[in-house]
Amino acid sequence: MTRIIILSLLTVFFISAIIPEQHKPVTKIVKMRGMRFDPSSIQVSIGDTVIWINESNGEHNVVANDGTFKSTMLENGQLYALVFEKKGVYKYYCQPHRIMGMKGVVEVKD
Numbered sequence: 718m719t720r721i722i723i724l725s726l727l728t729v730f731f732i733s734a735i736i737p738e739q740h741k742p743v744t745k746i747v748k749m750r751g752m753r754f755d756p757s758s759i760q761v762s763i764g765d766t767v768i769w770i771n772e773s774n775g776e777h778n779v780v781a782n783d784g785t786f787k788s789t790m791l792e793n794g795q796l797y798a799l800v801f802e803k804k805g806v807y808k809y810y811c812q813p814h815r816i817m818g819m820k821g822v823v824e825v826k827d
């Protein structure tokens with residue numbers, strides 16, 4: 718009986734050593750205030766969510782340079798959430814304030 722328990726424990730130990738640790742999805746916040754995204758650069762893992770929140774009085778949006786995503790215009794207090802399912806570097810900007818340098822980047826890793 719003891720032997721079976723030890724063998725079971727060893728099996729569990731070896732299996733957990735073989736299977737890579739699963740990433741628990743997290744949510745990261747990017748604030749829109751003034752004419753900038755804060756932070757303007759973030760790193761996430763596949764499956765994570767990014768939420769942009771407009772904390773300024775003006776309206777802003779979130780538009781990917783390559784057209785992958787585009788939010789509506791967000792008023793103060795409104796947010797835009799996106800789950801990143803694919804690895805890559807996603808550059809984005811705010812349409813009305815692009816000329817003022819309101820831009821950011823989300824780097825999605827494995």
Ligand SMILES: [Cu+2]
Nearest residue numbers: 777811814819
């Ligand atoms: Cu803006």
